[in-house]
Amino acid sequence: MRADRPPSTFPARCALSTCALAGAAAHIGPAGTWLAPVRRVLFPALDGRGHPxxxxxxxxxxxxxxxxxYFLDALDRLAVRATFFVLGRALLEAPETGRELAARGHEVAVHGWDHRRPWCPTPLRDLRELRRTAEAVTVVCGSRPRWYRPPYGVLTGGRWAAARHVGLRPVLWSAWGREWEAGATARTVVGNVGRDLRGGGTVLLHDxxxxAAPGSWRVTLQALPELVERCRRQGLTVGPLRDHGIAG
Structure with missing residues (x-):
């Protein structure tokens, strides 16, 4: 080999590529729990499975x-308490509504600072924003939050680590209304939830x-009494996650 020939950079490029792939896998891999069958079989607690x-x-x-x-009034009429996963930015924009959530006996949990998609790894920002949101909930609502649900249900490695560091427990859902879709009706919301409604399940709706589609919250509000009544006809009690008895 000639003395003036530069050494090959191929090993270094391979090492960098390997590190990049490993980092991407650590970031995106846990997001596979977004798939309901994966959660249901491998991560029942993350699926929100509680008391039957x-x-x-x-x-x-x-x-x-x-x-x-409107949801607070409807839940009062139904004698039901629920868990509200709030966005930190939204909570600081409407602190009086956050205080009312707590005052009426509902549980307040963390949904993140805002509703952005987590395609790029941002571990420091994830940690900073989760901590900031948890602190906002504590100050505004008067109690330390326990639960965390990421926007879109995409639980990346960074978000999972940040939640654990802040002392939050991730939980997704086992049934949802899909009321955010354009064209959704109260009937479709009840049908979507009903297909996966089982004792011990966690239902995801939006207030x-x-x-979501403009005005979709009105569809959810219309569906709420029938959803609660359907649960009660099956002999199921409806309440917040704090009363759900999630194991693990």
Whole structure:
């Protein structure tokens, strides 16, 4: 080999590529839990599986001063308490609604700072924003949150690690209404939830159209009494995650 010939950079490029692939896998790999069959079989606690005679009722994306109060009134009429996964930015925009959530006996949990997609690894920002949201919930609502559900249900490696560091327990859902879709009706919401409604399940709904089709929250509100009545006809109690008895 000639003395003036530069050494090959191929091993270094391979090492960098391997590190990049490993980093991408660590980031995206855990997001496979978004798939319901994966959660149901391998991660029942993440699927929100609790006491077989209980249904956990949860709402995402609020609080929203234009829509959330209607849900609070409806839940009062139904004598039901629920868990609200709030966005930190939304909570600081409507702190009076956040305080009302807690005052009416509902559980307040963390949905993240805002509703963005997590395609790129941002571990430091994930940690900073989850901590900031948890602190906002504690200050505004008067209690330390226990649960975390990431936007879109995409639980990346960074978000999972950040949640554990902040002391939050990730939980997704086992049944959802898909009411965020354009064209959804109260009937389709009840049907979507009903297909996967089992004792011990966790139901995902939304109390705002912040990340959904305009006006979709009205569809959810119309469907809510029938959903609760369907659970009760099956002998199931409806309540928040704190009463759900998730193991693990």
């Amino acid at each position: 005679e209980h249904i956990a009722l949860t709402f995402d994306d609020g609080p929203d001063r234009a829509s959330t109060p 705002t159209d912040r990340a």
